[in-house]
Amino acid sequence: MSETLLVLPALLLAGFGLAILLRRPAGAVGGPGFVERNGAVIAAYLVVAVGFWVLLMIVLPQLYMVDFSFRNNLPLPKQGGPEDVHTLKNYRYLLFGPEGSDQAFNWLHLKVFAKTIVASVLVTFFDFCLCYPIAYYIAQVARGGSSRLLFVCLLIPFWVNEILRAFAFRIIFGTSGVLNTVLIGMGILPPDAPIDFLRADVALYAGLSYAYVLMMVFPLYNAIESLDHNQIEAARDLGSPWWRIHWRVVMPHAKPGIASGCVMVFMLAAGALATPQILGGPSSLWFTQVIYDQFFQGANWPRGSAYAFVLLVSSIIFVMSAMRLFKVNLGDIAR
Amino acid sequence: MSANVELDHVTIRFADFTAVDDAHLRIEEGEFFSFLGPSGCGKTTILRTISGFLEPTEGSVRIGGRDMAGVGPNKRPTALIFQNLALFPLMSVADNIAFGLEVRGASRADRRRRADELLSLIALPNHGDKMVSALSGGQKQRVAIARALAVEPEVLLLDEPLSALDLRLRQHMRTELRTIQRRVGITFIYITHDQGEALTMSDRVAVMSNGVIQQVGSGPEVYNNPATAFVASFVGENNAFFGKVARAENGHAMLETSFGPLRGRNPKGLKPGEEAILFVRPEGLLLGAGNDANQFESEILANELEGSMVHVRLAGATPKAITVSLTNDGSAVAARPGARLKASFDPDRATILPKGPLADE
Ligand SMILES: Nc1ncnc2c1ncn2[C@@H]1O[C@H](COP(=O)(O)OP(=O)(O)OP(=O)(O)O)[C@@H](O)[C@H]1O
Ligand SMILES: [Mg+2]
Numbered sequence: 001m002s003e004t005l006l007v008l009p010a011l012l013l014a015g016f017g018l019a020i021l022l023r024r025p026a027g028a029v030g031g032p033g034f035v036e037r038n039g040a041v042i043a044a045y046l047v048v049a050v051g052f053w054v055l056l057m058i059v060l061p062q063l064y065m066v067d068f069s070f071r072n073n074l075p076l077p078k079q080g081g082p083e084d085v086h087t088l089k090n091y092r093y094l095l096f097g098p099e100g101s102d103q104a105f106n107w108l109h110l111k112v113f114a115k116t117i118v119a120s121v122l123v124t125f126f127d128f129c130l131c132y133p134i135a136y137y138i139a140q141v142a143r144g145g146s147s148r149l150l151f152v153c154l155l156i157p158f159w160v161n162e163i164l165r166a167f168a169f170r171i172i173f174g175t176s177g178v179l180n181t182v183l184i185g186m187g188i189l190p191p192d193a194p195i196d197f198l199r200a201d202v203a204l205y206a207g208l209s210y211a212y213v214l215m216m217v218f219p220l221y222n223a224i225e226s227l228d229h230n231q232i233e234a235a236r237d238l239g240s241p242w243w244r245i246h247w248r249v250v251m252p253h254a255k256p257g258i259a260s261g262c263v264m265v266f267m268l269a270a271g272a273l274a275t276p277q278i279l280g281g282p283s284s285l286w287f288t289q290v291i292y293d294q295f296f297q298g299a300n301w302p303r304g305s306a307y308a309f310v311l312l313v314s315s316i317i318f319v320m321s322a323m324r325l326f327k328v329n330l331g332d333i334a335r
Numbered sequence: 336m337s338a339n340v341e342l343d344h345v346t347i348r349f350a351d352f353t354a355v356d357d358a359h360l361r362i363e364e365g366e367f368f369s370f371l372g373p374s375g376c377g378k379t380t381i382l383r384t385i386s387g388f389l390e391p392t393e394g395s396v397r398i399g400g401r402d403m404a405g406v407g408p409n410k411r412p413t414a415l416i417f418q419n420l421a422l423f424p425l426m427s428v429a430d431n432i433a434f435g436l437e438v439r440g441a442s443r444a445d446r447r448r449r450a451d452e453l454l455s456l457i458a459l460p461n462h463g464d465k466m467v468s469a470l471s472g473g474q475k476q477r478v479a480i481a482r483a484l485a486v487e488p489e490v491l492l493l494d495e496p497l498s499a500l501d502l503r504l505r506q507h508m509r510t511e512l513r514t515i516q517r518r519v520g521i522t523f524i525y526i527t528h529d530q531g532e533a534l535t536m537s538d539r540v541a542v543m544s545n546g547v548i549q550q551v552g553s554g555p556e557v558y559n560n561p562a563t564a565f566v567a568s569f570v571g572e573n574n575a576f577f578g579k580v581a582r583a584e585n586g587h588a589m590l591e592t593s594f595g596p597l598r599g600r601n602p603k604g605l606k607p608g609e610e611a612i613l614f615v616r617p618e619g620l621l622l623g624a625g626n627d628a629n630q631f632e633s634e635i636l637a638n639e640l641e642g643s644m645v646h647v648r649l650a651g652a653t654p655k656a657i658t659v660s661l662t663n664d665g666s667a668v669a670a671r672p673g674a675r676l677k678a679s680f681d682p683d684r685a686t687i688l689p690k691g692p693l694a695d696e
Binding site: 228230231233234235236237238239240241244248249252253 | 386387388407408409410413414415417418419421422423425426434435437438439482483486
C-alpha cells in the first residue's frame with residue numbers, strides 16, 4: 001500500500017522534471033519547440049522512452065531504497081505488520097552505533113566513511129594531475145596520427161576487465177611483486193625489507209586512480225581541444241611562462257571539463273567496490289565494503305540502504321559545494 | 336624604443352617543402368613595412384619566424400642587431416597580432432590589455448593605470464570592465480593592438496589583422512593603424528594579401544610569391560618599376576603582351592608580339608631573341624593611333640562606365656581582356672563593342688620584363 005503511495009508522487013515528480021528538462025533549451029534559444037523540431041511521433045517516442053528509462057531504471061529503484069532505509073529490518077512474515085513502521089534507527093546506527101555501546105559515536109563506520117571521502121578526493125586530485133598533461137598534449141601539442149595513437153594506448157588497457165586489472169596491480173605492488181623486485185634489484189631497498197605497498201594502501205590509490213583515468217582524460221581533452229591554439233601562442237608571445245599560460249588561459253577555458261572529470265572520478269571512486277576489495281590493505285575498508293557487508297553479511301537491507309543513501313547524498317553535497325567554491329555551474333559541465 | 340629587423344638569407348622548410356626561400360632584407364627602425372603576396376606564399380611563416388614560433392631552417396633573424404637564434408617568442412622584443420586576434424574571451428578588456436604586464440609582475444594598480452592609458456590611445460576609454468565578447472569587431476581589433484602595445488615591443492607584427500572586418504571598417508582602421516604607428520614610433524611589420532592596404536599604409540613593401548621575395552621597395556617603386564612579371568601583374572591592374580625581343584638599345588627594347596612590334600622600357604637589359612612580356616597599365620593606354628606609331632589594333636569587347644573612369648575592354652591574345660582606363664571626358668563614347676580600333680601608348684610608360692609566372696587572377 002505504502003509503495004503505491006510513494007510511486008504516485010514519484011511519477012508526478014519525474015514527469016515534471018522531464019517536462020522542465022525538455023523545455024529549457026528550446027525556450028532559452030527561442031528556436032522551434034521540442035515537438036516542432038522532431039515531429040509529433042518522434043517527440044512522443046522520445047518522451048515516453050526517456051521517461052520510462054529515467055523512471056524505471058533510476059527514480060523508482062532509488063526511491064524504493066530510500067523508503068527501505070527508513071524501515072525496520074523485519075523477517076518476511078512480519079513485513080506489513082504492526083512493527084513495519086518508518087524509523088530513523090538505521091541512520092542513528094551509522095552515527096552512534098548499537099544502542100548501549102560504550103562509545104559515544106560509531107567511530108568504526110564514521111572513520112571508514114571519512115576516509116573514503118578523503119581518499120576519493122586524493123584519487124581525484126591525483127588523476128587530475130596525471131591526466132591534465134596527457135589531455136593537453138593530445139589536444140594541443142600532438143599532431144593527427146600521434147594523438148590517435150596515444151588515445152589507443154590509453155584505451156586498450158581498459159579492454160581488460162576491472163578485476164583482472166586490479167589483480168595485475170596486486171602483482172605489481174605485492175611484497176614480492178614487480179616493483180619491489182625492481183627496487184631491490186636496483187639496490188634502493190635492502191633485500192630483506194620490501195615495502196608492503198598493499199598494507200600502505202599505495203596499491204589501492206594507484207589502482208583506483210588508474211581505473212578512472214579515462215573518465216578524467218576525455219572531458220579534459222574535449223575542453224582543452226576546443227581552445228584556440230592562437231590563444232596559447234598569444235599568451236606566450238606576450239611573455240608568459242608556461243605555467244601562467246595554463247593557469248590564466250588553458251585552465252579557465254577548460255574549467256567545465258575539469259569539473260566534469262573531477263565529479264565523475266570522485267563519484268566513481270567513492271562508489272567503487274571491486275578495486276578496494278582486491279587492492280585494499282588487510283585493515284582498510286572502503287565505505288562501499290561496509291555497505292556491501294550490511295546487505296550480504298549482515299542481511300540488513302534497511303541499514304545497507306541507509307548507508308548507501310548517506311554516501312550518495314554526502315557525495316552530491318560535497319560535489320555541489322566544491323563546484324560552488326570553484327564557481328562552476330551544473331549547466332557548464334553538461335556542455 | 337624601436338628596433339630594426341634583419342632577415343639574413345632566411346630559408347624555412349617544412350619537411351621537403353620550402354615555404355620561404357632565401358629571404359634577405361633589412362627592415363629599418365620605426366618603419367611601416369608590409370609583406371604582400373597571395374594566399375599561401377609564406378607570409379605568415381616569415382612572421383612566425385620573426386616572432387620566434389618558428390626557427391629558420393637556414394640563415395638567421397636579427398632584431399636590433401641581436402641574433403635571435405634560440406630566443407623563444409616570450410623573450411623576444413616583438414609582439415604579434417594574430418589573424419583572428421586571439422583575445423582571451425574569459426578576461427575583461429582591461430585584463431586582456433594588461434596580461435603582458437601581469438606576466439612581468441606589475442602591480443594591480445599599475446596594470447589598471449596602463450590599461451586605461453592604452454584604452455584612451457585606442458579611443459576606447461571606459462571600456463576596461465567590459466568582456467571582450469561585448470565589443471564590436473573594430474573595437475576588438477583595437478584591443479588586440481593595445482594588448483600588444485602594452486608590453487612595449489620594439490617591433491609589432493601584424494598578421495592580416497583587418498581581413499575579418501568589412502570594407503568600410505577596414506579602410507577606417509588603415510588610417511587608424513598608421514596614426515597609432517606614428518604615435519608610438521615602433522617598427523610595424525604588416526602582412527596582407529590586399530595590395531591597396533599595403534600600398535596606402537606602408538613605407539616599404541616586400542612582394543612575395545611562392546616563398547620568394549620578388550621585390551622590396553616603396554609603393555610607387557613597386558607600382559611604377561616592377562622587378563618581375565609577377566610583381567607587375569600582382570600589384571595593380573596591368574596589361575601583358577607576350578613576345579620576343581627584336582631590338583634593344585638605349586634602355587628601350589622592341590618586342591615582337593601577336594599585335595605587331597611594341598616598344599617599352601627595358602630595365603633588365605634584355606637581349607634580342609629573349610622571351611619577354613611587355614606590361615602597360617590601363618591608365619597608360621590611349622585610344623586612337625599615337626604619333627610615334629607604338630600602337631596596336633583590336634576589337635572592342637565592352638565599354639564600362641565607373642563614375643569618373645571609363646574602362647574599355649579590348650580583345651587580347653589571351654582570354655584576359657586588355658583594359659584601357661580613361662578619365663570620363665566623353666572621348667570613349669564612340670568606343671562601341673564590336674568595332675575595331677587602334678590603341679597606343681608612350682614607350683616610357685611600358686615595361687618589358689623577362690618572361691615569368693604571372694599572378695593568377
Ligand atoms: N607547419 C607547417 N607544416 C607544413 N607546411 C606548412 C606549415 N605551415 C605552413 N605551411 C605551408 O607553407 C606555405 C606558406 O604558408 P603561410 O601560412 O606562410 O602562408 P600565408 O602567406 O600566410 O597565406 P595566407 O595568406 O593564406 O595566410 C603554405 O603552402 C603552407 O601549406
Ligand atoms: Mg597567413
